[in-house]
Amino acid sequence: MNSSKHEQAVAELNSPDRTTCLNALRFIKNNVIGNKTKKDLYIQLNVIPKLVKFLGDRSEADTQVKIQSVIILGSFAYGGEENVMDLVRHNAIRPLLDCISLKNDPKLIEAAARALKAAYKSPAADKSDVFHDDYLRDIIVLLNPDSLSPKTDREKITAIHIAEVAATIIARCCDTSEQQLQIAHAGAPTALIKLLTCGYAKAQEAALDALAFLCRENTMFGKAIVEIKTIEEYSDDIKLGVLPTLVKLLDEKGPVQEEAPHVLAYLIRDNENLQKAACEAEAITKLAQIITQIGNEERLYYDSADSDKLKENALTALAAMSSLTDTGRKLVVEANIVTQIVQAMSHRSYGVRAAACQCTRSLSRSVNILRTSLIDAGVAGPLFKLLSDESTDVQTIACATLCNMVLEFAPMKKTVVEMGGIEKFVELLRSSDNALRLNAIWALKNLVCSAESDIKEAVMKILTYPTMASLIDDPEIDIQEQAITLLRNLACKRAVDIEEVFKGLGENQLMDIIENKLLRYEAKEEIIMQILYVITNIASGDERHKQSIMSRSSILQSILKYMGHENPEIRVAAVWCLNNLTHPEDKQIIGTQERIRRLRQMGFEEKIKNMAEDGHLDVRERVKQALSQFSQV
Amino acid sequence: MPVFSNPQSTSHDSADKCACVEGTCHDPNHKHNAEGQKRDLIKKEQIVPKRNQRQSLTTEISNVRLWPSTTCSLYSGSRFKGEQRSGRSSYEVAVHIQHVNLAESSLCGYLHIKGLTEDYPELTTFFEAEIIGRKHSFLTKKWDANDNIDIQHWTRFPAFRPIHKSMKLDGFSYDFHNKDFIFMRWKEHFLVPDHRVKTINGASFAGFYYICYQSSTGVITGFYYHKNSEWFQELKLRHCPDNSFPSFEFR
Numbered sequence: 001m002n003s004s005k006h007e008q009a010v011a012e013l014n015s016p017d018r019t020t021c022l023n024a025l026r027f028i029k030n031n032v033i034g035n036k037t038k039k040d041l042y043i044q045l046n047v048i049p050k051l052v053k054f055l056g057d058r059s060e061a062d063t064q065v066k067i068q069s070v071i072i073l074g075s076f077a078y079g080g081e082e083n084v085m086d087l088v089r090h091n092a093i094r095p096l097l098d099c100i101s102l103k104n105d106p107k108l109i110e111a112a113a114r115a116l117k118a119a120y121k122s123p124a125a126d127k128s129d130v131f132h133d134d135y136l137r138d139i140i141v142l143l144n145p146d147s148l149s150p151k152t153d154r155e156k157i158t159a160i161h162i163a164e165v166a167a168t169i170i171a172r173c174c175d176t177s178e179q180q181l182q183i184a185h186a187g188a189p190t191a192l193i194k195l196l197t198c199g200y201a202k203a204q205e206a207a208l209d210a211l212a213f214l215c216r217e218n219t220m221f222g223k224a225i226v227e228i229k230t231i232e233e234y235s236d237d238i239k240l241g242v243l244p245t246l247v248k249l250l251d252e253k254g255p256v257q258e259e260a261p262h263v264l265a266y267l268i269r270d271n272e273n274l275q276k277a278a279c280e281a282e283a284i285t286k287l288a289q290i291i292t293q294i295g296n297e298e299r300l301y302y303d304s305a306d307s308d309k310l311k312e313n314a315l316t317a318l319a320a321m322s323s324l325t326d327t328g329r330k331l332v333v334e335a336n337i338v339t340q341i342v343q344a345m346s347h348r349s350y351g352v353r354a355a356a357c358q359c360t361r362s363l364s365r366s367v368n369i370l371r372t373s374l375i376d377a378g379v380a381g382p383l384f385k386l387l388s389d390e391s392t393d394v395q396t397i398a399c400a401t402l403c404n405m406v407l408e409f410a411p412m413k414k415t416v417v418e419m420g421g422i423e424k425f426v427e428l429l430r431s432s433d434n435a436l437r438l439n440a441i442w443a444l445k446n447l448v449c450s451a452e453s454d455i456k457e458a459v460m461k462i463l464t465y466p467t468m469a470s471l472i473d474d475p476e477i478d479i480q481e482q483a484i485t486l487l488r489n490l491a492c493k494r495a496v497d498i499e500e501v502f503k504g505l506g507e508n509q510l511m512d513i514i515e516n517k518l519l520r521y522e523a524k525e526e527i528i529m530q531i532l533y534v535i536t537n538i539a540s541g542d543e544r545h546k547q548s549i550m551s552r553s554s555i556l557q558s559i560l561k562y563m564g565h566e567n568p569e570i571r572v573a574a575v576w577c578l579n580n581l582t583h584p585e586d587k588q589i590i591g592t593q594e595r596i597r598r599l600r601q602m603g604f605e606e607k608i609k610n611m612a613e614d615g616h617l618d619v620r621e622r623v624k625q626a627l628s629q630f631s632q633v
Numbered sequence: 634m635p636v637f638s639n640p641q642s643t644s645h646d647s648a649d650k651c652a653c654v655e656g657t658c659h660d661p662n663h664k665h666n667a668e669g670q671k672r673d674l675i676k677k678e679q680i681v682p683k684r685n686q687r688q689s690l691t692t693e694i695s696n697v698r699l700w701p702s703t704t705c706s707l708y709s710g711s712r713f714k715g716e717q718r719s720g721r722s723s724y725e726v727a728v729h730i731q732h733v734n735l736a737e738s739s740l741c742g743y744l745h746i747k748g749l750t751e752d753y754p755e756l757t758t759f760f761e762a763e764i765i766g767r768k769h770s771f772l773t774k775k776w777d778a779n780d781n782i783d784i785q786h787w788t789r790f791p792a793f794r795p796i797h798k799s800m801k802l803d804g805f806s807y808d809f810h811n812k813d814f815i816f817m818r819w820k821e822h823f824l825v826p827d828h829r830v831k832t833i834n835g836a837s838f839a840g841f842y843y844i845c846y847q848s849s850t851g852v853i854t855g856f857y858y859h860k861n862s863e864w865f866q867e868l869k870l871r872h873c874p875d876n877s878f879p880s881f882e883f884r
Binding site: 265408489617621 | 693695696699705761811823825826877
């Protein structure tokens with residue numbers, strides 16, 4: 001009806017008179033803001049190209065005209081997907097990006113950033129523009145509110161608001177790993193982490209959001225973020241400062257609530273103090289509530305796929321919070337959700353299954369919980385099924401979790417073995433996935449620890465000695481370490497068990513393994529340690545077992561060398577080898593005397609005497625024993 | 634700067650550069666789109682398997698290893714034997730340590746006691762220990778104990794007496810690392826094998842033990858405290874030496 005008024009306003013945009021033009025812009029702005037119909041009307045009147053022209057006109061020095069134009073374009077963008085498509089069609093995005101350069105008026109920057117934020121919400125907007133010219137750099141500069149050198153309070157608030165919007169733009173430009181990479185290389189993580197300390201909740205949330213999107217599906221990168229050198233010094237303080245805000249975000253709804261547990265899990269993993277701080281902020285109670293609530297909804301409605309991601313993230317956060325401390329684990333148990341966690345291991349979404357399994361894994365690191373809540377929840381069956389899950393990720397975590405459930409004190413050990421655990425672990429060792437193979441050999445190692453001879457025999461019948469020997473030389477060093485520890489556990493406690501290993505590998509191959517691993521100059525400390533305990537355990541056997549060690553002088557030389565290792569635990573292990581070789585037992589009295597003479601000749605006694613004042617209590621105690629045994633002969 | 638695990642896609646068309654960002658072309662009509670699709674295929678075949686190798690939050694929340702920790706005779710699997718004296722009677726006791734976590738100042742194990750009741754010729758309980766140090770103070774502040782009761786018990790250990798004086802100093806905490814004496818509180822939690830059995834006729838594990846362990850001798854001394862039980866029932870245990878050592882690690 002009064003469209004003529006609007007047509008007239010659009011026409012007045014062509015006026016050479018600045019005031020007429022500016023008044024028309026203000027009129028249009030006041031009409032379109034918050035009014036979908038008017039937005040559509042003006043778009044139909046083809047106002048976009050005119051507005052874009054104002055932005056692109058380099059000679060147009062009038063900032064006010066530009067600001068008004070950008071606000072109108074932004075208002076269109078907030079109107080939805082179709083409007084954004086119109087903006088894209090009229091090439092409005094690049095001119096908007098031109099406006100965010102620091103040389104412009106902060107008001108213009110703010111308006112343009114808001115417009116871009118709205119435009120990039122839509123998949124229709126091509127984000128590749130951001131990666132051209134200096135745009136990305138411009139956006140990252142804006143993450144630092146100080147770069148606009150604000151003086152008044154009002155200017156400071158504008159600067160912080162711009163930083164918040166810039167962070168959101170970054171969050172929306174992380175669609176591909178290439179984009180994540182470019183944003184990271186341009187220095188966004190450092191700027192975002194600084195923004196986390198600005199003290200303004202909305203900007204902090206936007207920064208967290210951006211960090212989360214940068215890490216999404218790209219955890220190596222996320223790890224890199226946390227490891228950035230400059231942040232490292234302050235990182236724990238920063239994280240401690242952010243934690244309460246983050247935990248509060250768990251009460252939000254929608255995407256923020258969904259993302260918050262993921263970021264939380266990410267921040268606190270690997271760090272006991274942060275896990276404790278999260279516990280103190282009552283994160284566990286909140287996460288438990290989320291999980292319970294989703295559980296109830298799942299029972300009511302058949303299809304609630306929307307909440308799957310939230311459930312997954314909440315479970316992951318719980319898993320992270322209880323991964324390192326018993327305090328965290330007990331809080332999870334007290335929150336009464338162990339049954340639900342176990343149920344979630346059979347969820348239709350693989351992500352939920354993986355996260356629930358991760359949670360069970362964290363809990364299973366407590367002997368107490370293994371013997372109470374976990375056994376009561378009937379965890380063994382559902383967990384065992386996951387070893388055959390269609391997702392390798394789920395299989396991998398299930399196998400890691402079972403590593404803790406085949407230990408001597410785990411009441412479900414027997415069930416796991418009866419369900420065919422040994423066969424399954426050996427089968428998984430043939431997987432092409434190294435993480436899965438590592439967990440499988442780890443499980444077998446744990447399973448034979450302190451086990452009876454028949455269990456050891458059952459494992460080796462299926463695994464076979466040649467396979468174990470090849471795992472000891474696996475290209476993956478971590479798998480080597482586990483395979484050697486398996487050997488250590490097999491050749492343990494009883495002379496008959498040691499004899500089995502001698503028969504299985506053959507004395508020569510067994511000694512070759514020990515010799516070669518010890519001679520590796522660059523060997524990992526963990527491997528040296530495990531090999532020294534293989535020797536210790538073999539030397540606890542009968543005369544023949546001790547003699548086989550004595551027959552390899554290069555092994556003896558290595559033991560002597562490692563008695564001077566900088567790691568006290570390796571010194572302890574090396575002295576244990578010596579103590580078992582010189583241990584006086586009636587049956588072996590002659591052999592022992594001969595061994596003591598030979599080892600004395602090689603310089604062991606002298607070495608031991610020099611170690612009597614070792615700075616480490618454990619070493620001194622073992623050395624005392626060695627000295628007394630040498631003094632017998 | 635961050636190091637990435639996913640290698641950038643290798644492109645051989647450097648001579649024919651277009652405006653596509655990093656070789657990513659979103660325009661289906663563009664000539665490079667086909668090349669982009671080819672690269673996607675390469676990515677699926679070569680990069681995705683590599684990604685599977687790396688640890689993600691899905692498969693690995695934390696990279697922290699849970700190394701087994703030991704100090705002298707306090708190690709997973711270690712056994713101690715001895716007795717508990719109550720008035721004129723004494724009971725045979727064996728302790729089997731299941732797991733030691735010095736980083737968390739804790740250990741746990743089974744406590745077997747013989748002849749306590751007729752129904753159970755041998756009773757086994759699961760206990761958890763708080764190792765006194767930076768994490769756990771000498772002052773219990775729970776389990777029906779108070780500071781006075783704590784001191785009455787701790788001072789029964791001669792090794793505690795020199796510490797008693799410095800205890801009143803501000804910021805005092807005992808560093809158990811590399812010390813001959815380690816003090817602990819052992820609290821029994823439930824029965825083994827059936828943790829659901831809550832009451833046993835003629836026996837109770839409602840209290841806790843004040844414990845002193847000496848590394849150089851492998852001797853554990855303890856005093857049981859429960860407000861309604863006879864005070865200062867003494868536990869005395871000796872380490873049973875081992876000469877071979879299996880190893881496990883939580884995953």
